[in-house]
Each structure stands twice: as C-alpha cells, then as structure tokens.
Amino acid sequence: MAKTIKPEKVGGFLDYLPPVMIARKKMLETIEKVYQKFGFVPLDTPAIERLDVLTGNDKSFRMNLYRALIVSGLEDLGEAAKNRNDDLALRFDLTVPLSRVVAAYPEIIKPFKRYQVGKVWRGEKAQAGRFREFVQFDADIIGSRSMLADTEIIQIMYEVMIALGVSSFLIRFNNRKIFEALNEVINLSDAQKRDELIRIIDKRDKVEKEEIEKELKRKPDNKWDPAPNLSTENVKKVIDFISITGSVDDIIEEANLVVGNVPIGQQGICELKEIVNNLRMVGMPSINWCLDLSVARGLGYYTGPVFETVLTDLPEIGSVYSGGRFDGLTDRFIPGSNIPGTGASVGVDRLFAAMEKLGKIKPVSSLTKVLIAMFDHSLLLDYLTIANELRREGIETELYLNKDSFRDQITYAAKKEIPLVVIIGSKEKEQGKVSLRDMRLRSQETIDKSCLISKIRDSFE
Amino acid sequence: MAKTIKPEKVGGFLDYLPPVMIARKKMLETIEKVYQKFGFVPLDTPAIERLDVLTGNDKSFRMNLYRALIVSGLEDLGEAAKNRNDDLALRFDLTVPLSRVVAAYPEIIKPFKRYQVGKVWRGEKAQAGRFREFVQFDADIIGSRSMLADTEIIQIMYEVMIALGVSSFLIRFNNRKIFEALNEVINLSDAQKRDELIRIIDKRDKVEKEEIEKELKRKPDNKWDPAPNLSTENVKKVIDFISITGSVDDIIEEANLVVGNVPIGQQGICELKEIVNNLRMVGMPSINWCLDLSVARGLGYYTGPVFETVLTDLPEIGSVYSGGRFDGLTDRFIPGSNIPGTGASVGVDRLFAAMEKLGKIKPVSSLTKVLIAMFDHSLLLDYLTIANELRREGIETELYLNKDSFRDQITYAAKKEIPLVVIIGSKEKEQGKVSLRDMRLRSQETIDKSCLISKIRDSFE
Numbered sequence: 001m002a003k004t005i006k007p008e009k010v011g012g013f014l015d016y017l018p019p020v021m022i023a024r025k026k027m028l029e030t031i032e033k034v035y036q037k038f039g040f041v042p043l044d045t046p047a048i049e050r051l052d053v054l055t056g057n058d059k060s061f062r063m064n065l066y067r068a069l070i071v072s073g074l075e076d077l078g079e080a081a082k083n084r085n086d087d088l089a090l091r092f093d094l095t096v097p098l099s100r101v102v103a104a105y106p107e108i109i110k111p112f113k114r115y116q117v118g119k120v121w122r123g124e125k126a127q128a129g130r131f132r133e134f135v136q137f138d139a140d141i142i143g144s145r146s147m148l149a150d151t152e153i154i155q156i157m158y159e160v161m162i163a164l165g166v167s168s169f170l171i172r173f174n175n176r177k178i179f180e181a182l183n184e185v186i187n188l189s190d191a192q193k194r195d196e197l198i199r200i201i202d203k204r205d206k207v208e209k210e211e212i213e214k215e216l217k218r219k220p221d222n223k224w225d226p227a228p229n230l231s232t233e234n235v236k237k238v239i240d241f242i243s244i245t246g247s248v249d250d251i252i253e254e255a256n257l258v259v260g261n262v263p264i265g266q267q268g269i270c271e272l273k274e275i276v277n278n279l280r281m282v283g284m285p286s287i288n289w290c291l292d293l294s295v296a297r298g299l300g301y302y303t304g305p306v307f308e309t310v311l312t313d314l315p316e317i318g319s320v321y322s323g324g325r326f327d328g329l330t331d332r333f334i335p336g337s338n339i340p341g342t343g344a345s346v347g348v349d350r351l352f353a354a355m356e357k358l359g360k361i362k363p364v365s366s367l368t369k370v371l372i373a374m375f376d377h378s379l380l381l382d383y384l385t386i387a388n389e390l391r392r393e394g395i396e397t398e399l400y401l402n403k404d405s406f407r408d409q410i411t412y413a414a415k416k417e418i419p420l421v422v423i424i425g426s427k428e429k430e431q432g433k434v435s436l437r438d439m440r441l442r443s444q445e446t447i448d449k450s451c452l453i454s455k456i457r458d459s460f461e
Numbered sequence: 462m463a464k465t466i467k468p469e470k471v472g473g474f475l476d477y478l479p480p481v482m483i484a485r486k487k488m489l490e491t492i493e494k495v496y497q498k499f500g501f502v503p504l505d506t507p508a509i510e511r512l513d514v515l516t517g518n519d520k521s522f523r524m525n526l527y528r529a530l531i532v533s534g535l536e537d538l539g540e541a542a543k544n545r546n547d548d549l550a551l552r553f554d555l556t557v558p559l560s561r562v563v564a565a566y567p568e569i570i571k572p573f574k575r576y577q578v579g580k581v582w583r584g585e586k587a588q589a590g591r592f593r594e595f596v597q598f599d600a601d602i603i604g605s606r607s608m609l610a611d612t613e614i615i616q617i618m619y620e621v622m623i624a625l626g627v628s629s630f631l632i633r634f635n636n637r638k639i640f641e642a643l644n645e646v647i648n649l650s651d652a653q654k655r656d657e658l659i660r661i662i663d664k665r666d667k668v669e670k671e672e673i674e675k676e677l678k679r680k681p682d683n684k685w686d687p688a689p690n691l692s693t694e695n696v697k698k699v700i701d702f703i704s705i706t707g708s709v710d711d712i713i714e715e716a717n718l719v720v721g722n723v724p725i726g727q728q729g730i731c732e733l734k735e736i737v738n739n740l741r742m743v744g745m746p747s748i749n750w751c752l753d754l755s756v757a758r759g760l761g762y763y764t765g766p767v768f769e770t771v772l773t774d775l776p777e778i779g780s781v782y783s784g785g786r787f788d789g790l791t792d793r794f795i796p797g798s799n800i801p802g803t804g805a806s807v808g809v810d811r812l813f814a815a816m817e818k819l820g821k822i823k824p825v826s827s828l829t830k831v832l833i834a835m836f837d838h839s840l841l842l843d844y845l846t847i848a849n850e851l852r853r854e855g856i857e858t859e860l861y862l863n864k865d866s867f868r869d870q871i872t873y874a875a876k877k878e879i880p881l882v883v884i885i886g887s888k889e890k891e892q893g894k895v896s897l898r899d900m901r902l903r904s905q906e907t908i909d910k911s912c913l914i915s916k917i918r919d920s921f922e
Contacts, residue, residue: 005513006794007794008511008565010549016506017569018502024505036828041482041483049470053466053468056466066509066531069527070527072525073522073523074518084538088471123531282849333467366500367500385742391620396498401602401607403607
C-alpha cells in the first residue's frame with residue numbers, strides 16, 4: 001500500500017474555489033469586454049517556450065524561471081536533465097510570446113490589436129500579493145508608432161478600472177526616453193548600469209529614499225556588477241528629477257529644463273505632451289491620471305511611454321495594471337525589423353486580491369437558480385422532464401441526485417444559496433401542480449405546473 | 462550583439478491566432494453555458510502540482526510528465542536539479558487536481574458539481590490530433606453514488622455536442638465493474654495485468670484485432686512486465702465478449718450470461734440497466750448513444766461507468782469527450798475516505814481540430830464593427846469623441862491609428878472584414894454629417910451625425 005500523500009498545493013500557487021472563481025470569472029469577462037470594445041482580438045500561445053525565445057540568450061537575464069523537461073514517470077530529474085535535447089521554460093509574461101508570434105507570422109495585418117489572458121510563472125519569493133503563478137490579461141497594439149496607440153492603452157486602462165467598479169485609482173505615466181536623456185545628463189553610458197538604475201528607481205514606492213540613494217551610489221563588487229556608482233552630485237540630480245511635482249504642464253516645463261537639450265529627451269517630452277493633449281481630448285478625468293517622472297517599470301524592454309496603475313486606497317500593493325511601449329521587440333528574431341508595439345497588462349491575481357481587501361468582491365456560492373428536490377423517487381421521470389424543460393429555457397437547474405432526506409435537500413439549497421426549490425409529491429402530481437419554495441423569502445406556494453416557467457422568470461425580476 | 466533567435470514554438474504545442482481563437486472561444490463559451498445550465502460551478506487550480514500528488518507515488522506510473530523546477534536565468538538545468546527541494550510537475554489532467562481540492566477542503570458542500578477548463582501537459586509523441594499541451598474542459602460530480610449522476614454526465618455530453626452544432630456523434634458507454642468480473646471469469650487476478658488488459662483493449666479502434674489478440678497472449682519479458690499472458694481460450698473469451706453487438710437489451714442479456722454470476726459483474730449490469738432506463742426517460746435520441754462492452758478508457762482510476770464520444774464522420778481521431786466514475790480518488794490523500802465521483806472531459810483541441818476538418822469552424826478575422834478612418838488629422842478630436850460614443854453604446858469600434866492613406870485604411874477594413882467605416886472630412890464636419898461606408902454592400906451614404914448610432918444598429922439587424 002502506498003504511503004498517504006498530503007493534499008497540498010505548491011507554495012506561491014493558488015486554488016480558486018467556486019465562490020471566488022465565479023467572481024473572478026466575472027472580472028475577466030469585464031476586462032475582455034472592454035478590450036473587445038476597442039477592437040482587440042484574442043490570441044493564445046503555449047505555456048512552454050524555448051529558453052532562448054524567452055531570454056533572448058541575454059547573459060544578463062537574471063529572472064528565476066520554471067524550466068520544464070519531459071521525464072518518464074517517477075524517473076530522476078537530474079538523470080533526465082543530462083539527456084535532454086531541448087531547453088524549455090514556462091513563460092514569464094505574455095509579451096515575449098506575442099513578439100515571437102509577430103515575428104513568426106508576418107501575414108498578420110498591422111496595426112495588430114490583440115488581447116491575451118493566461119497564466120505566467122516566475123520563481124520569485126512568494127509574499128503577500130506576489131505569486132509564483134499568476135494570470136496576466138494583456139492588450140497590445142503592434143505596428144503603430146503613433147502616440148494615439150499609447151493614448152488608447154491608457155484609455156483602456158481607465159475603462160477597465162471603471163468597468164470593474166474601482167474608482168479610486170491613479171494611472172501614472174512617464175517616458176523611458178526621458179530616462180535615457182537623464183542618463184546622458186549624468187554621463188551614465190553603460191547599458192547594464194542604465195538598466196540597473198531603472199530597477200533601483202522602480203522600487204521607490206517600497207523603500208526609503210535613503211535606500212535609493214545608497215543603491216545609486218553603490219560601487220561595483222566586481223566587473224560584472226552593474227552597480228551605477230553615481231557621484232553624490234549625480235545622485236542628487238536623479239533624485240531631484242524624479243521628485244518633480246506640480247501640474248502636468250509644470251512638470252513638463254521643469255523636465256524640459258533638465259533633459260530638453262538632449263535630442264532623445266526632447267523626443268520624450270514631445271511624446272508626453274501629445275499623450276497629455278490626447279487624454280484631454282478624450283476627456284479622461286484628471287483625478288485618474290498623472291504624469292510622474294519617477295515611473296520607471298522594471299522590465300528591460302520598454303523604449304517609450306510607460307504606464308502603471310495604483311489603487312489610491314491601497315497603494316502599498318504596487319501597480320495592478322502596467323505597461324509601456326516596446327518598439328523593436330521582434331529584433332531578437334529579425335534583426336533591424338524594429339516593429340513598434342505598446343500595451344498594458346492587468347495583474348489579475350494582485351488586482352483581485354486588492355479588490356477582495358477593499359470589499360469589492362462578492363463571493364457567489366452557486367449559479368443554480370432552481371433545485372428540483374428528489375422528493376419521491378417514483379416520480380423521477382417527472383423530475384427529469386421538468387429539469388430538461390427548465391434548462392431548455394436557459395434556467396440553471398439542478399436535480400438533487402442523492403437519496404437524502406427532504407430536510408437535507410433544503411439545507412443543501414440554503415447552504416448553496418440556491419433561490420428556488422421545486423417540490424413535487426404524489427399529491428401535486430395528481431393535480432397537475434408543483435410546489436415552489438422561495439428560499440430568499442422563506443415562502444412556498446403551490447401553482448399549476450404550466451405556470452412554473454413564467455413564475456420562475458417573475459421571481460428573478 | 463546576441464545571435465538571432467528563431468521565432469519557433471515548441472513541437473507539439475499550438476499557437477491560436479485570432480481568427481481561429483475567436484472561434485475557439487465561442488466553442489469554450491458554448492460548453493461552459495451547458496455546464497452552468499446543469500448547475501455546475503467553476504474551479505481553478507495551479508498548473509504545477511507536487512509530483513506525489515500527481516502520481517500517487519505509484520511505482521507503476523509510466524506517463525511522461527513535464528517536470529518543473531526553478532532555475533535562475535540561464536543557469537544549467539542539471540546543476541539546478543541537484544540542489545532542488547521540491548519535486549514538481551505540470552498537471553496531466555484536471556481530475557487529479559480536483560481530487561486534491563476535495564481532500565484539502567472538506568468544507569466543500571457535496572454533491573459538488575464543478576467544471577474546470579485549463580491546459581494540461583503530457584510528454585507524448587506529438588502526432589495528428591495529439592498534442593503535448595492541450596485544453597481539457599471537465600465537468601465532474603463529487604459525492605454522489607447514484608447512477609443519476611452518471612446519467613447527468615452523459616446528458617451533458619449530449620447537450621454539449623448538440624450545442625456545438627455537431628449532430629453525427631455517438632456516446633458509447635460501458636462499466637469497469639464488468640471488466641473486473643470478466644477478469645475473474647478468466648482468472649486474471651494481478652492488478653497490474655488487469656490495468657494492462659484495459660490498456661490493450663482501449664486500442665481496439667486503432668489496431669487490428671490480431672494485434673489485440675497477440676498482446677493479450679504475450680508472455681512477460683521479466684517479472685515487472687505486466688503482459689497478461691492469457692491462454693488462447695481466454696483470449697477468445699475476451700474478444701468474443703467485447704465484440705457482443707445487438708440492441709441494448711440484447712447486449713445486457715448476453716453480458717449477463719458471461720459475468721452475471723460474479724457479484725461485481727451483476728452490480729455492473731444493474732448500473733448499466735439503470736443508466737439505460739434513465740436515458741430513455743430523458744428521451745435522449747437512441748442514435749446518439751449506445752452500450753458498448755469494448756469501451757475501456759485507458760486511465761487507471763475508473764471504477765464504474767465509463768463514457769466516450771466518437772464523431773461518426775471522423776471515427777479515426779478517437780474519442781473527443783470521455784470520462785467515467787472514479788469512486789475513491791481521494792483515497793491517496795485520506796485512506797478509506799472512498800468519496801464517489803463521476804465526470805467527463807472535452808478534449809478541446811482534438812474536438813476543435815475535428816470540427817475544423819468537418820468544416821464546422823468559421824474563422825473570424827475581427828470583432829470590430831466600426832472603423833473610424835483617420836481621414837483628416839486635424840479632426841482628431843471628432844474621431845476620438847465618436848469612438849468613445851460608439852464604445853459607450855457597446856459597439857466594438859476601432860480608430861485607425863496610423864497616418865496611412867485613406868486607401869490603405871479601407872484595405873485594412875476589407876482584409877479584417879470590418880463591416881462599417883465612418884468617414885468624416887472637413888465638409889461633413891461643417892454640415893454636421895458623417896459618411897458611413899458599408900464594406901459588405903460596397904455602398905456609402907452621408908447621414909446626419911445624430912443618426913449614426915441608430916444607423917449602425919440597423920445595419921446589423
């Protein structure tokens with residue numbers, strides 16, 4: 001006899017039991033509807049990709065991934081690893097697979113507006129609001145360099161949050177080109193150090209200012225260490241710059257004084273101005289968006305506008321909906337192709353957890369509208385027939401399957417919050433009647449069988 | 462500069478580009494609606510589970526799984542395998558995770574009717590209609606021993622196929638208890654040999670009868686080899702038994718002659734009779750179901766009725782929708798718990814591929830109803846405003862984002878099969894009008910701006 005096994009899930013992974021999953025599905029459907037309204041179409045790609053596709057064979061790729069390999073039965077993993085042909089891993093986002101698809105299928109018509117929802121996996125330390133498996137829900141526009149595309153992404157982020165019933169949120173945006181210009185101003189030329197600077201600033205909401213300063217100053221431990229090693233003066237320039245506040249127009253003006261003389265900085269500022277103009281044209285409430293020069297976004301591939309969304313009632317959980325422009329992402333597959341792209345991704349699990357905390361998620365025990373009680377087993381034919389009739393009318397109907405007492409059946413309906421119970425005994429059957437119990441009103445009445453469907457319909461109006 | 466990377470997906474895995482994905486989503490929604498109509502609720506579980514949860518630590522577990530482990534960046538997999546703490550793998554079905562959930566959350570009210578859709582992974586040889594990653598869409602009832610539950614599963618299978626627009630299909634069912642009884646009749650007592658017999662018979666549609674006979678006769682190569690090693694006489698008994706044909710009642714009668722004296726055989730026959738009676742009561746057309754004593758289903762965990770669905774126009778692809786009763790699946794977690802379960806699973810990718818072959822899938826290029834042409838960039842405010850108005854009315858609307866020629870924009874609408882294009886130039890703007898081009902009718906008219914929404918609505922009636 002085999003040893004008993006613990007029914008444990010893996011740490012950092014989540015089970016969604018039905019009452020929560022019903023609410024979660026509703027959330028996903030709401031997001032999807034917004035994406036569709038903007039003309040986006042769905043795509044699906046495999047969970048597993050080649051390691052080189054995911055990492056670009058970039059030696060500085062440091063994320064922890066779940067690698068995957070085929071192993072027969074209970075065979076030893078180490079042994080199998082020696083003989084493998086393929087280097088495979090679970091995707092860590094949906095953007096890299098999108099770039100593979102765009103490169104692999106040149107026949108796709110552009111601008112290509114696609115959405116994709118799916119699980120992604122990262123071998124990160126599991127902590128509150130951070131999971132090792134989580135669902136992303138992305139919308140991206142491939143093949144447009146227009147700031148209208150970036151504006152549309154911000155519009156979509158706004159519409160999704162509103163559609164989800166969240167009103168206290170702030171979409172903050174910035175432009176990576178401005179960081180590039182800032183790097184020139186402080187004479188930081190090494191690409192890896194620039195990436196590291198982005199990563200340090202991306203933590204600004206989570207750590208003290210002193211910590212940021214210390215990390216920006218830090219000297220490299222060895223020649224591969226990307227520590228920025230900035231002078232005290234340059235650290236101050238960076239901190240002062242990302243701390244600029246004021247009205248949108250003030251921020252643009254002040255930023256212009258620092259980076260406006262660098263060509264790429266000028267370009268970044270023009271792009272920001274265009275987005276701001278567009279947002280004013282579409283009339284997005286100014287309480288829900290702001291220009292913020294400290295918005296960095298950790299991932300390396302952004303090249304222009306970057307966006308993030310914080311819940312103003314729950315800022316500590318970080319951004320729940322982020323993205324940016326990533327021109328040239330297909331270059332790793334087709335050098336020089338320089339296809340433009342921009343988009344954003346809902347962190348579904350984090351947003352869901354936040355909405356639960358904010359009391360905006362209502363667990364739903366059941367979708368069933370009507371339970372048909374198994375009152376008298378000799379009337380099974382009647383029960384089966386009525387169940388079929390109700391289902392044919394689109395009414396979610398359960399037939400009680402077990403031979404439990406009537407009382408247990410009513411308890412089942414109560415626990416599952418099933419609103420109506422149909423009860424037919426031999427007396428009702430003889431008279432062509434049915435009894436209909438309304439669990440919400442704690443009432444019961446006996447009606448003509450022919451009125452059952454209209455009576456059920458009425459009770460949900 | 463990094464080497465160019467091929468934008469290749471992994472063999473045996475599928476990309477679903479939007480035109481196909483739209484059709485596929487519709488299929489999934491159709492299945493879901495049927496499950497909901499029968500009172501099922503959704504569940505979601507992680508893609509990755511502990512290896513012992515998936516295999517039950519069963520030494521005879523032979524399936525090829527994708528094992529998963531966290532590796533930092535491009536680090537060597539073999540090295541990482543040496544230092545791992547956890548034995549993890551990608552799930553190979555949704556039933557084992559369900560059994561973990563049922564064992565882990567005893568508070569779940571039973572009968573528990575849950576559906577789950579998700580990807581599963583098997584390291585099988587990729588071939589036509591067989592993928593290494595595929596989507597299953599399961600409905601299971603946990604906590605009922607009644608044959609009404611099994612009947613309901615068969616009813617659901619029927620309703621799903623009908624709802625998908627497939628009419629030429631046959632649901633074949635049988636009972637594992639009858640195989641158990643047959644094993645007693647031929648004196649096959651070893652559990653692994655019994656499993657092997659099931660596996661051999663499960664191949665009956667794919668190989669010649671002689672091959673089946675040869676395999677049933679085969680002598681073990683070594684003491685771990687589960688070859689059944691049946692005598693010629695017993696092979697004949699088995700082959701004759703699984704070849705019994707005729708009316709449902711004839712088959713039951715003939716089966717009774719062979720296994721009716723074995724208690725478990727008698728029980729199996731009673732269960733089959735009850736299901737047959739129930740199916741007649743619900744009036745399921747007899748052309749769509751049959752009792753077939755050769756239905757075995759390969760997986761080890763079935764204990765009672767087993768079901769499978771073949772497309773009568775495409776039998777060679779095998780079953781597209783299968784399942785069965787699996788009482789006691791939580792026993793590996795809670796010995797002796799003996800919780801009953803029954804259910805079925807749509808092989809979504811296989812069924813989809815089959816429906817494509819049968820011409821029952823219509824690819825859809827776009828969900829967009831209206832394209833707003835970027836005719837005159839100085840009218841951007843008007844375009845953005847109209848786009849917002851249409852979207853607020855629930856009309857899927859795209860604004861053309863790039864500064865391409867009007868001709869290119871019309872080509873885009875044509876290629877994407879977007880039915881309507883809204884065109885506003887300075888002349889229309891002055892007069893408070895819009896031009897509406899219907900790409901389907903190749904017609905264009907100029908209308909009052911205030912009539913736009915009702916005109917669009919009309920054009921889809």
